[in-house]
Amino acid sequence: MSAGPNSDDWVWVVDPDHFIIYEIGDTTFVFSRLSGTTHMLNLVSRAMLDFLTGKPKTLGEVVAGFADYLQVPKEECPSGVVRRLFDELDDVGLVERILP
């Protein structure tokens, strides 16, 4: 998690070794091995997790590419929503910043 505002140039990734996932219906449960905390994700948050799993991206790339990844028009996936979604995953430590 970043202590201050995220920069669009920082590189982020999701490391699948750091958590385990179970799905119950449309809900994904994620147990973080780093924090010992259980998280409940909806479909969109889960998609963000998959988008970043093993594929490092800058926040700018996440914002630019997430709508295409979901296969929805960009106007249905505004950048503010994508950034908030990313921040939520960052807040709970499910995304990790790495050196470029």
Next chain:
Amino acid sequence: MTARPLEKYMKADAIRALKSGTLVLELGAFSTRVKLSDRRSVAFFLDMYADCLVTLGDCALSDFSLTVRPPNQFRKYFRHQVVPDPGFGFPAAPLPVSMSPLALEMGLNLSVALQCFRYAIFHAGVVAEGDQALIIAAKSGGGKSTLTAALMEEGWRLLSDEFAILDLEEASLRGYPRPVSLKNASIDVVRGFAGKDQVSETLHGTPKGSIAYRRPRRGDIERMALPARPRVIVFPAFTEGAAPRCQEIDLADTAMQLIASSPNYQVIGERAFTGLMTMLDGMKAYEIEYGSTEDSLALVSDLWRSHVS
């Protein structure tokens, strides 16, 4: 040393062992060394745990050690009070000695809730038909214990009134059949259908109101080693005068409610997560609301028949 039912021992030997802390209660997955200092808790234990397996003697190993004792020397003689002492610091308010059975039961609950890490513990009652279990999740005032006691009368076996004890390897529930804790109006309700002999004396004026205990039956004790696979979970809500109502709830919400009710989930961590998710796979969860014991039994019976039978 082989454990025998408490009632098979000479009463004087059992009392001596309880007062000296050399009695070990072998119940379900846990053994607990119990030491009691007052007559009322001793009488309660001899009565409510008569069918339970115990060993007497210094050499038995135990998982937990519980003492019900005065909070200090002064309170042994003046306005006699007791506290449950599970062997670690815990901020338990002293109770009048007349409420020592409550201190004993609280202490046994604390021992399991805060010292058990082999199993994931969730706050719920559990009853079973054969090896198929129904979880009755706790909501304060929801009627968990009353429903548990009522289902016992319908032929269900009691695994536990207080804890769903999840075996993390097998995703099955383990028995820990201790007395069922009844509060206030439910005491007379359960005395009515279970019989006066099956319910302890009422403790009046406790921090939770009036409390009495419905004893586990011999059959519950004899079959406590038989694990049960959970099939249905209900969240009961007793509302005076309410029409019976049942609503299926999402298993994801159920998981979060169970996690919130668990005293050791966060400590066990990954194994508890995996065990809980495995347990929930294929289960059904419902909120049920009712205004009478008859209605609650009918609701549970319908749910059980539609999913299990």
